[in-house]
Amino acid sequence: MSLLAYLIVLAASGLVVGGLARLALPGPDPMTLFQTIALGLAGNFVAGIIVWLLWAHRLPGLVLSVACSSVILYFIRRSRGGGLTRPGAPPG
Numbered sequence: 001m002s003l004l005a006y007l008i009v010l011a012a013s014g015l016v017v018g019g020l021a022r023l024a025l026p027g028p029d030p031m032t033l034f035q036t037i038a039l040g041l042a043g044n045f046v047a048g049i050i051v052w053l054l055w056a057h058r059l060p061g062l063v064l065s066v067a068c069s070s071v072i073l074y075f076i077r078r079s080r081g082g083g084l085t086r087p088g089a090p091p092g
Contacts, residue, residue, distance in 0.1 A: 014040035017062070021069030027082075029073070039076075043069025 001009075015033070018040030022029050031039070047065040051057050077083065 010041070011037055013044065014038065016040065017044055017065045017069050020062075020066045021073050024066060024070045025073055025077070029077075039069050039073060040065070042072055043067075046072070 014037040018036035018038070021039060021043060022031070022036065044065045046068040047061070050064065050068070051061070
């Protein structure tokens with residue numbers, strides 16, 4: 001697989017996982033497309049570390065990736081002064 005194809009698959013994976021994480025928490029999130037991709041990639045990375053430490057598998061599951069992304073999104077909301085159902089004020 002070429003590097004360009006790998007990056008496209010990586011971005012698509014991050015978009016799907018980040019989008020599902022944003023859907024899992026109620027309320028609107030003022031995030032751009034690239035922030036959603038970064039959220040999904042961060043959740044996928046954390047899930048990969050958890051799976052590697054606990055079960056020594058190579059690929060994390062979609063459910064664990066979305067759960068980790070949802071936790072990261074929750075902490076982003078808390079850092080902006082929001083909560084579980086409201087996102088808080090966007091930085092700016």
